Amino acid sequence: MKLRLTSGEVFPFRPEDTIFSALKRAGIYLAAPCGAKGACGKCRVRILEGGFSTDGFANLTANDRSSGIVLACMTRPESDLLIEVPKESLLVVGDRISVSGTKDLAKYLQSYGAYIDPIGKTGSYGIAVDIGTTTIVVYFIDLKTGSIVDIGSTYNSQIRFGDDVITRIIYATEGGGLQELKDAVVSDINALIKTIMERHDIGPSEISAAVIAGNTVMSHIFWGLDTASIREEPYDPLMTRFPIWKASTAGLSMNPDAQVYTVPCVASYVGGDIVAGVLASKLHLKEEIALFMDIGTNGEIVIGNNEWLMTAACSAGPCFEGSGIKCGMRATTGAIEAVRIDPVTLIPSLSVIGEGRPVGICGSGMIDAISEMLLTGIIDQKGRLVEGRSASTRRSEDGPEYVLFHDHKLHRDIVLTEVDIENILRSKAAIYGGISTLLSGAGLSMDTINKVYIAGGFGNCLDVKKAIIIGMLPDMPEEKFKFLGNTSITGAYMCLMSAKLRNDAEVIASRMTYIELSVSGMFMEEYISALFLPHTDMNLFPTVAGLLKKREGSKF
Numbered sequence: 001m002k003l004r005l006t007s008g009e010v011f012p013f014r015p016e017d018t019i020f021s022a023l024k025r026a027g028i029y030l031a032a033p034c035g036a037k038g039a040c041g042k043c044r045v046r047i048l049e050g051g052f053s054t055d056g057f058a059n060l061t062a063n064d065r066s067s068g069i070v071l072a073c074m075t076r077p078e079s080d081l082l083i084e085v086p087k088e089s090l091l092v093v094g095d096r097i098s099v100s101g102t103k104d105l106a107k108y109l110q111s112y113g114a115y116i117d118p119i120g121k122t123g124s125y126g127i128a129v130d131i132g133t134t135t136i137v138v139y140f141i142d143l144k145t146g147s148i149v150d151i152g153s154t155y156n157s158q159i160r161f162g163d164d165v166i167t168r169i170i171y172a173t174e175g176g177g178l179q180e181l182k183d184a185v186v187s188d189i190n191a192l193i194k195t196i197m198e199r200h201d202i203g204p205s206e207i208s209a210a211v212i213a214g215n216t217v218m219s220h221i222f223w224g225l226d227t228a229s230i231r232e233e234p235y236d237p238l239m240t241r242f243p244i245w246k247a248s249t250a251g252l253s254m255n256p257d258a259q260v261y262t263v264p265c266v267a268s269y270v271g272g273d274i275v276a277g278v279l280a281s282k283l284h285l286k287e288e289i290a291l292f293m294d295i296g297t298n299g300e301i302v303i304g305n306n307e308w309l310m311t312a313a314c315s316a317g318p319c320f321e322g323s324g325i326k327c328g329m330r331a332t333t334g335a336i337e338a339v340r341i342d343p344v345t346l347i348p349s350l351s352v353i354g355e356g357r358p359v360g361i362c363g364s365g366m367i368d369a370i371s372e373m374l375l376t377g378i379i380d381q382k383g384r385l386v387e388g389r390s391a392s393t394r395r396s397e398d399g400p401e402y403v404l405f406h407d408h409k410l411h412r413d414i415v416l417t418e419v420d421i422e423n424i425l426r427s428k429a430a431i432y433g434g435i436s437t438l439l440s441g442a443g444l445s446m447d448t449i450n451k452v453y454i455a456g457g458f459g460n461c462l463d464v465k466k467a468i469i470i471g472m473l474p475d476m477p478e479e480k481f482k483f484l485g486n487t488s489i490t491g492a493y494m495c496l497m498s499a500k501l502r503n504d505a506e507v508i509a510s511r512m513t514y515i516e517l518s519v520s521g522m523f524m525e526e527y528i529s530a531l532f533l534p535h536t537d538m539n540l541f542p543t544v545a546g547l548l549k550k551r552e553g554s555k556f
């Protein structure tokens with residue numbers, strides 16, 4: 001049996017194939033946040049000709065089904081098939097990866113009172129690597145001067161096995177796919193190194209050192225270590241400190257004897273990327289109490305100063321990256337990234353990445369949309385759509401939804417459903433609840449925080465005011481917030497270049513008190529209070545209370 005695409009390409013089916021696996025083998029990757037388990041509804045394809053059987057429909061509507069839409073991961077051929085793969089189902093790679101923080105890092109290194117003292121010492125070049133669940137960034141460094149020779153970035157091709165770390169652990173353990181996942185990340189890094197080496201006429205033997213910073217799951221997979229215990233009680237990873245292994249052990253295309261340092265992890269869900277982030281923020285060196293938060297696929301937070309550090313992982317879930325949201329997507333071309341709703345006409349105006357036709361909505365767009373919907377009375381403080389308030393609100397098979405964009409051509413509207421809003425509220429409540437729990441644990445209140453450092457890809461496109469309106473960030477003056485970009489790679493650079501800062505990273509990891517939120521009664525209470533927009537205790541959000549009062553006064 002054969003699989004034909006409307007583009008004209010033809011691929012063979014194997015007997016065990018779903019449409020998803022046949023496309024994957026042909027190098028066509030579909031978005032698969034659930035790891036091809038039939039749960040996320042993102043791997044939609046349209047069958048134009050042929051017989052098939054299907055095992056599940058997730059969130060497909062009757063309309064979708066009658067127009068031939070199926071989930072590729074749940075559908076098997078019964079004859080040759082002709083299919084159309086919609087653009088929004090394709091896994092987008094190589095687009096808009098934020099590589100911020102490329103300031104003069106050699107100078108920044110000196111500001112710690114550290115001098116150039118690289119790991120491995122003798123060679124000419126080294127690499128600092130940030131292995132994110134979604135993206136990988138490599139800094140190629142001249143070890144003598146500390147200058148950045150070049151930078152490479154790519155999507156982590158493990159995405160094709162699932163969006164979040166839990167799906168990857170399941171794939172590694174239940175599917176026996178650990179080696180496959182390791183190979184994926186190592187070959188991503190090697191491809192980046194190779195391109196840079198060719199561009200600068202540098203040979204692999206000249207690269208003599210590497211530092212890896214990643215979350216605990218990514219660090220384990222990179223070294224081929226078993227990840228099973230991370231998701232089983234008592235949720236302890238196999239290791240938090242890693243020996244300095246050789247590049248040949250990792251399979252990196254560089255001097256085989258090169259030393260590879262892994263930034264230490266703290267716990268199962270607070271990894272080396274957060275330790276590197278704290279190192280880069282200098283939070284651990286200052287007397288003032290600061291909050292460090294990395295809002296990515298997960299949501300890790302650290303509170304403290306030069307005397308103490310507390311940390312937690314918020315299990316915010318990857319909804320800000322598009323998972324679990326009907327029209328959600330990553331911040332790539334076609335994503336609605338900002339929304340403004342006219343308070344009088346209630347008509348939304350959208351800003352789209354790449355300025356073309358929108359195909360979905362990304363995290364910053366979701367936060368914008370919800371804050372605007374709240375301030376214009378389209379939703380109430382529970383996140384429910386107010387009936388009759390806006391002509392863009394309608395009821396569909398998935399329940400009430402708000403239409404952001406009518407796609408008359410493709411008959412696929414971009415909407416935020418009430419269920420989407422609930423999911424987003426859960427994520428923001430997990431983040432805010434995590435912050436309040438850590439603060440309460442330390443016997444402190446929100447106003448003791450002097451600075452909020454925001455790290456991660458989300459960072460720079462996040463509108464702080466809007467994030468405060470929905471109650472994701474504490475209600476504080478804007479000047480207290482500082483976007484740091486990718487602190488994981490900055491911290492990895494510091495560890496590559498300085499023995500003193502490698503030691504600091506070890507000290508930060510050992511000083512951090514980890515609070516497991518999933519067993520904390522206090523977290524549950526804080527989380528539930530934060531499920532409201534912005535919060536059940538409006539005294540915590542005086543600015544938002546003022547805005548809502550103004551709205552009431554404007555008699556809608």
Ligand code: FES
Pocket residue numbers: 031032033034035036037038039040041042043058071072073074
């Ligand atoms: S439903 Fe097919 S990948 Fe999630």
